Amino acid sequence: MTDHSTTRVRPSSATPAQPSSAASAGRILAALSGVLAAAAALATGELLAGLLNGIPSPIASVGSAAIDFAPPGSKDVVVSLFGTNDKAAILVLVTVAVLALGAVVGMLARRRLAFGAWSVVALVAVGGLASLRDPTAVGPLVVVVAALQAGVGLQMLAILLRAAGVSGRPGRQVELPTAASAQRARRGFLLQAGAVGVLALLGGAIGRAMLNGRAAATADSAFGSGPGGTGGAAPRVTIPQAVDPAPTPGPDASLSVPGITPVVVPNDQFYRIDTALITPSVDIASWSLRVFGMVDKEVRLNFQELVQLPLVERYVTIACVSNEVGGNLVGNAKWTGPKLTDVLAMAGVQSGATQIVPRSVDGWTAGFPTSWLHDPAHPRDAIIAVKMNDAPLPADHGFPARLIVPGLYGYVSATKWLTEIELTTLEAIDAYWVPRGWAKEAPILTQSRIDVPSSQSVPAGPVAVAGVAWAPDRGISKVEVRVDSGAWQAATLATELSAATWVQWKWVWQATGGQHILEVRATDGTGEVQTDRVTPPNPDGARGHHQIAVQVV
Numbered sequence: 001m002t003d004h005s006t007t008r009v010r011p012s013s014a015t016p017a018q019p020s021s022a023a024s025a026g027r028i029l030a031a032l033s034g035v036l037a038a039a040a041a042l043a044t045g046e047l048l049a050g051l052l053n054g055i056p057s058p059i060a061s062v063g064s065a066a067i068d069f070a071p072p073g074s075k076d077v078v079v080s081l082f083g084t085n086d087k088a089a090i091l092v093l094v095t096v097a098v099l100a101l102g103a104v105v106g107m108l109a110r111r112r113l114a115f116g117a118w119s120v121v122a123l124v125a126v127g128g129l130a131s132l133r134d135p136t137a138v139g140p141l142v143v144v145v146a147a148l149q150a151g152v153g154l155q156m157l158a159i160l161l162r163a164a165g166v167s168g169r170p171g172r173q174v175e176l177p178t179a180a181s182a183q184r185a186r187r188g189f190l191l192q193a194g195a196v197g198v199l200a201l202l203g204g205a206i207g208r209a210m211l212n213g214r215a216a217a218t219a220d221s222a223f224g225s226g227p228g229g230t231g232g233a234a235p236r237v238t239i240p241q242a243v244d245p246a247p248t249p250g251p252d253a254s255l256s257v258p259g260i261t262p263v264v265v266p267n268d269q270f271y272r273i274d275t276a277l278i279t280p281s282v283d284i285a286s287w288s289l290r291v292f293g294m295v296d297k298e299v300r301l302n303f304q305e306l307v308q309l310p311l312v313e314r315y316v317t318i319a320c321v322s323n324e325v326g327g328n329l330v331g332n333a334k335w336t337g338p339k340l341t342d343v344l345a346m347a348g349v350q351s352g353a354t355q356i357v358p359r360s361v362d363g364w365t366a367g368f369p370t371s372w373l374h375d376p377a378h379p380r381d382a383i384i385a386v387k388m389n390d391a392p393l394p395a396d397h398g399f400p401a402r403l404i405v406p407g408l409y410g411y412v413s414a415t416k417w418l419t420e421i422e423l424t425t426l427e428a429i430d431a432y433w434v435p436r437g438w439a440k441e442a443p444i445l446t447q448s449r450i451d452v453p454s455s456q457s458v459p460a461g462p463v464a465v466a467g468v469a470w471a472p473d474r475g476i477s478k479v480e481v482r483v484d485s486g487a488w489q490a491a492t493l494a495t496e497l498s499a500a501t502w503v504q505w506k507w508v509w510q511a512t513g514g515q516h517i518l519e520v521r522a523t524d525g526t527g528e529v530q531t532d533r534v535t536p537p538n539p540d541g542a543r544g545h546h547q548i549a550v551q552v553v
């Protein structure tokens with residue numbers, strides 16, 4: 001036995017306890033001390049990240065790093081990970097992993113405090129390094145936060161181990177001669193442990209709440225329209241009227257079918273997909289958009305300058321490549337902003353520039369061919385959107401500016417929290433998702449979806465079958481429905497807002513008793529019929545017809 005191990009076995013009463021049970025009790029207390037010390041360190045990081053700009057959440061940073069460095073084999077898992085619930089799951093996973101490591105640290109520290117100390121430092125360093133990958137991180141602040149986390153973690157570890165009587169200090173023997181004093185000591189430990197736990201929970205929760213609320217609050221304050229605003233702060237920016245407004249959709253754009261997806265999806269119901277575990281919080285006063293690379297002269301615009309350009313309004317349907325057939329990662333909104341081509345013209349795009357690479361404040365990239373904008377037969381109005389459905393762009397949808405490119409999947413185009421546009425070649429840069437196994441070029445595939453009937457059982461007789469179909473920006477010329485693989489029946493189409501948007505469709509089915517399969521397909525504006533050849537979303541979008549099973553009673 002070495003000298004520092006003398007503290008492992010301590011008498012828990014006047015009668016010497018079984019060494020093994022005392023040792024395992026000691027291990028448990030040490031592990032618990034480690035978990036709580038880790039919780040305190042984590043809470044310190046989240047709280048400071050919540051309080052101050054320039055400090056990314058260490059937990060979210062480690063989660064992001066894990067996603068970014070995920071092995072290629074896990075790409076299919078990873079792409080479907082970015083729904084809101086999945087983000088919460090990633091954050092919980094990282095937290096649990098760190099707490100579990102904390103238990104190990106506690107047990108190491110029990111053997112020798114220095115082991116524990118070094119492992120705390122190592123853990124904190126991982127968080128700090130992950131945080132530094134975030135372009136919004138302020139390096140020295142991150143280092144200070146990491147040092148504070150290490151300090152808090154070590155201090156808590158030392159205090160709790162001492163209170164538990166399992167301090168790993170060499171040569172230090174803890175004396176607990178009687179049952180009564182052992183109980184007192186145990187109670188002292190539990191009190192201290194409880195206090196550390198509660199403080200960590202509280203600090204962590206406050207930090208997290210601030211992190212989650214920050215982006216929306218920052219976006220709101222830019223327009224002086226904070227929640228509960230009694231007059232509110234003076235707006236720091238205003239967005240002028242559009243010179244080229246989109247007409248308000250007429251009644252013919254919507255079919256009156258209960259349960260059908262609205263032709264324009266409200267902002268708070270719009271799908272959300274991105275890699276940001278915490279919504280980037282952008283200060284509009286210091287934000288700018290830089291256009292550089294293969295241009296005649298680099299251009300940098302602040303928000304006020306950007307919105308002084310002629311603003312246009314367009315209804316455009318955007319879709320996620322990872323949307324399954326029948327899925328809801330697709331939406332239609334009215335987008336307002338300057339045309340991308342106007343901003344590019346200010347910089348003067350050089351003739352060799354074959355790719356446009358937009359980049360977000362958090363370093364995410366998209367990339368699409370320059371030729372997509374300059375198709376002579378079919379010029380497209382890509383928009384640097386600053387408004388969504390007449391409201392300033394919501395934080396979750398890219399405040400203060402994002403790209404909307406008709407006809408392309410989001411991952412190659414629709415960059416939120418936009419801050420840079422690089423002109424380059426198609427060969428020079430592969431944007432974020434390309435090395436992760438997704439297609440380099442990704443036009444949105446023709447798709448159609450059945451929204452109603454939404455219940456699996458319907459009464460016999462006339463039943464409204466309805467939904468949406470999209471083929472941006474080729475438009476939809478026809479939607480057909482069939483029952484049990486019978487003859488295709490033409491559905492009624494609402495008036496489409498533009499070729500870049502989806503369109504509602506409806507067909508009335510004379511339902512007869514029994515189990516039936518309903519199936520839909522669309523034909524795009526070029527006359528091409530939606531394929532029934534099924535493919536998974538990876539690498540360039542899901543193909544196949546949406547089918548639903550219905551029981552007629």
Ligand SMILES: Nc1nc2c(c(=O)[nH]1)N[C@H]1C(S)=C(S)[C@@H](COP(=O)(O)O)O[C@H]1N2
Pocket residue numbers: 270271272273274275276319320321360361364396397398409410411413414415416417
């Ligand atoms: N900065 C940034 N922009 C992004 C993404 C992202 O991960 N980061 N994801 C893209 C993807 S994959 C899609 S489908 C659309 C979704 O836009 P929405 O969340 O506004 O619906 O945003 C795109 N823009």
Ligand SMILES: [Mo]
Pocket residue numbers: 273319320321322409410411
């Ligand atoms: Mo996407």
